[in-house]
Amino acid sequence: MGGSTPNSGSNFSINMLNQPESSENFSKETDRNKPMQDFQELRYGMQDRFYLTGEQCQSSPDPVPLPYPSQHISATGIAVGNASRYLSPPLPNCPYPANRAPVPGAPSYTAPGAEVYSAGADPFSAPYPHSFPRTSLYNSSLPGLQVSGKVQILLCNYQLWAKFHKHQTEMIITKQGRRMFPFLSFNITGLDPSAHYNIYVDVILADQHHWRYQGGKWVQCGKAEGTMQGNRMYVHPDSPNTGAHWMRQEISFGKLKLTNNKGASNNVTQMIVLQSLHKYQPRLNIVEVKEDGTEDPYLTTKTQAFIFPETQFIAVTAYQNADITQLKIDHNPFAKGFRDNFDSMYGNSEGDRLTPSPPDQQNCQQLVPGTRYQPFLHDQYMNALPQGRYYNGDRTVSHASKHRDDITNPHRWFMPPVQQASTNRLDFGSYDPEYTGNAFMTYSMKGFPPLQATPHALGYYQEHPFSSGNAWGARGTSQYHHSKAGSALTWYRPVADARPTLINLEEKSKETEDSSWLEPHSVKSADSSDSGLYEIDCKRRKVSPYTSSTENSPPNQNGEKYEKENGSDTGYCSFYTN
DNA sequence: ACGCTCGCATCAGGTGGGAAACGG
DNA sequence: CCGTTTCCCACCTGATGCGAGCGT
Numbered sequence: 001m002g003g004s005t006p007n008s009g010s011n012f013s014i015n016m017l018n019q020p021e022s023s024e025n026f027s028k029e030t031d032r033n034k035p036m037q038d039f040q041e042l043r044y045g046m047q048d049r050f051y052l053t054g055e056q057c058q059s060s061p062d063p064v065p066l067p068y069p070s071q072h073i074s075a076t077g078i079a080v081g082n083a084s085r086y087l088s089p090p091l092p093n094c095p096y097p098a099n100r101a102p103v104p105g106a107p108s109y110t111a112p113g114a115e116v117y118s119a120g121a122d123p124f125s126a127p128y129p130h131s132f133p134r135t136s137l138y139n140s141s142l143p144g145l146q147v148s149g150k151v152q153i154l155l156c157n158y159q160l161w162a163k164f165h166k167h168q169t170e171m172i173i174t175k176q177g178r179r180m181f182p183f184l185s186f187n188i189t190g191l192d193p194s195a196h197y198n199i200y201v202d203v204i205l206a207d208q209h210h211w212r213y214q215g216g217k218w219v220q221c222g223k224a225e226g227t228m229q230g231n232r233m234y235v236h237p238d239s240p241n242t243g244a245h246w247m248r249q250e251i252s253f254g255k256l257k258l259t260n261n262k263g264a265s266n267n268v269t270q271m272i273v274l275q276s277l278h279k280y281q282p283r284l285n286i287v288e289v290k291e292d293g294t295e296d297p298y299l300t301t302k303t304q305a306f307i308f309p310e311t312q313f314i315a316v317t318a319y320q321n322a323d324i325t326q327l328k329i330d331h332n333p334f335a336k337g338f339r340d341n342f343d344s345m346y347g348n349s350e351g352d353r354l355t356p357s358p359p360d361q362q363n364c365q366q367l368v369p370g371t372r373y374q375p376f377l378h379d380q381y382m383n384a385l386p387q388g389r390y391y392n393g394d395r396t397v398s399h400a401s402k403h404r405d406d407i408t409n410p411h412r413w414f415m416p417p418v419q420q421a422s423t424n425r426l427d428f429g430s431y432d433p434e435y436t437g438n439a440f441m442t443y444s445m446k447g448f449p450p451l452q453a454t455p456h457a458l459g460y461y462q463e464h465p466f467s468s469g470n471a472w473g474a475r476g477t478s479q480y481h482h483s484k485a486g487s488a489l490t491w492y493r494p495v496a497d498a499r500p501t502l503i504n505l506e507e508k509s510k511e512t513e514d515s516s517w518l519e520p521h522s523v524k525s526a527d528s529s530d531s532g533l534y535e536i537d538c539k540r541r542k543v544s545p546y547t548s549s550t551e552n553s554p555p556n557q558n559g560e561k562y563e564k565e566n567g568s569d570t571g572y573c574s575f576y577t578n
Numbered sequence: 579a580c581g582c583t584c585g586c587a588t589c590a591g592g593t594g595g596g597a598a599a600c601g602g
Numbered sequence: 603c604c605g606t607t608t609c610c611c612a613c614c615t616g617a618t619g620c621g622a623g624c625g626t
Contacts, residue, residue, distance in 0.1 A: 174607095174608085329593080338595075
């Protein structure tokens with residue numbers, strides 16, 4: 001990869017570097033509106049296989065109750081192909097799968113990108129995802145997976161994003177720039193291995209409102225301010241590079257920083273300028289370019305953008321929602337200093353504890369032989385969540401026993417016994433069986449041989465279900481030393497054709513009783529564990545005026561209602577009551 | 579002697595909290 | 603006055619360099 005940076009080594013396309021506000025940047029987009037016919041075939045071919053019946057929809061609660069208003073983009077995201085290919089609108093009462101089930105004859109929509117580009121409007125303020133018409137498009141039924149043609153994009157840390165999204169993600173912006181957490185991380189398949197691509201992330205306004213945190217809720221408050229100067233895109237430092245390179249490892253944007261400093265001149269290529277109290281939607285863009293990195297006019301139709309709605313966030317200069325703060329503290333290793341002393345929660349020694357220590361205290365970086373397996377472990381396994389402290393005595397015991405049951409459950413763990421027994425991290429991960437509720441992970445573990453070593457520069461972020469590779473971008477680091485593993489995507493990487501493997505995934509999911517991703521399993525459980533957060537002393541965090549975080553985030557009520565109604569966590573409603 | 583591994587110290591940089599400053 | 607932003611702090615992680623120890 002050569003460590004080329006957008007503004008140094010590469011002859012990066014002028015279109016890529018121009019300020020997006022420039023109306024002519026994407027003036028070639030007339031081509032974008034010309035759908036690829038083969039894609040249509042592919043799409044409907046997939047559709048046959050992925051369409052979920054109404055019954056399935058009804059019986060498949062949204063695994064990630066993403067609370068989009070009805071007109072919002074799909075629960076799993078929009079694959080914003082350049083050729084005006086969009087998801088079908090959600091089916092009523094079918095919050096999750098329906099969105100993934102393209103309905104032939106559904107109202108035709110226009111691609112946000114296409115519209116913006118062709119109209120010459122500011123592509124970073126105009127395309128409110130919900131407001132954009134969409135054409136029906138095959139959308140993967142797998143959480144965090146987007147498919148457009150042969151290209152498949154997997155949001156690696158989808159589970160973590162979903163957890164934050166439930167509470168309305170907030171991202172701190174500072175003058176010097178603040179990293180995103182969670183950060184954007186993708187696995188890509190289906191690119192032409194020999195073709196060259198630029199990959200970048202831009203951040204667009206998610207709606208046209210100014211937001212304010214009031215009474216424990218995010219409420220709209222006036223209109224968003226107009227277009228704002230400053231960089232709104234972050235080009236992956238590996239760009240340009242071959243499809244083979246992009247598919248070889250995880251593509252992470254961990255160094256992407258958010259700032260509110262419009263005049264930021266330093267590290268401008270690493271910073272995206274945003275406005276506080278506005279809601280934004282990151283978007284992954286893949287542009288096929290010539291070998292030297294310049295954009296080939298004849299290739300512009302191969303530009304594709306992918307939106308994962310769960311990555312939506314509100315930019316803030318200080319956290320507003322205590323739920324978000326706590327999630328950040330619990331998941332971000334750099335915020336470890338703000339975690340409570342979980343040991344004090346037990347008052348007994350490590351050996352007596354029924355629940356495991358946070359992974360960081362158990363040498364959690366020593367993993368399954370191969371980080372390529374680690375990504376399959378739920379983020380909650382990997383991160384430093386002090387799980388045990390989330391439960392009082394009874395629940396702790398309960399979970400511990402569930403853990404034991406779960407380890408022996410072949411539907412849950414497909415790791416070879418040796419691997420199961422050999423890693424603290426895995427043990428930790430399996431401690432809460434609910435966290436295994438990700439079929440993605442489940443299948444991925446099923447008998448995949450270790451593959452090539454891949455550098456993982458982000459050891460402490462290995463929580464992502466699919467994290468792998470160079471999480472900090474182009475930089476290889478010491479994590480590489482103990483990262484010997486297979487490719488996270490190998491098991492579904494048919495570069496030549498995405499379909500068969502997706503089908504395999506789908507079929508596999510039907511084989512198992514643990515079709516967890518059809519249920520609000522992982523996120524729900526993750527949240528139910530989170531719920532216990534607030535049973536512990538809240539002295540270090542702001543206290544929400546609401547008794548439950550459920551009420552804090554209006555957009556998320558559906559999903560959270562689910563939890564409450566199911567009484568999955570009796571302590572849930574006791575948050576903030578201290 | 580050489581190469582390798584490991585542990586330790588140091589440094590840079592990231593984190594949220596909280597108080598102060600700012601601004602409408 | 604109040605909401606928002608900025609700055610500083612203590613704490614943490616990760617990268618790096620160095621030296622000790624060990625095996626060849």
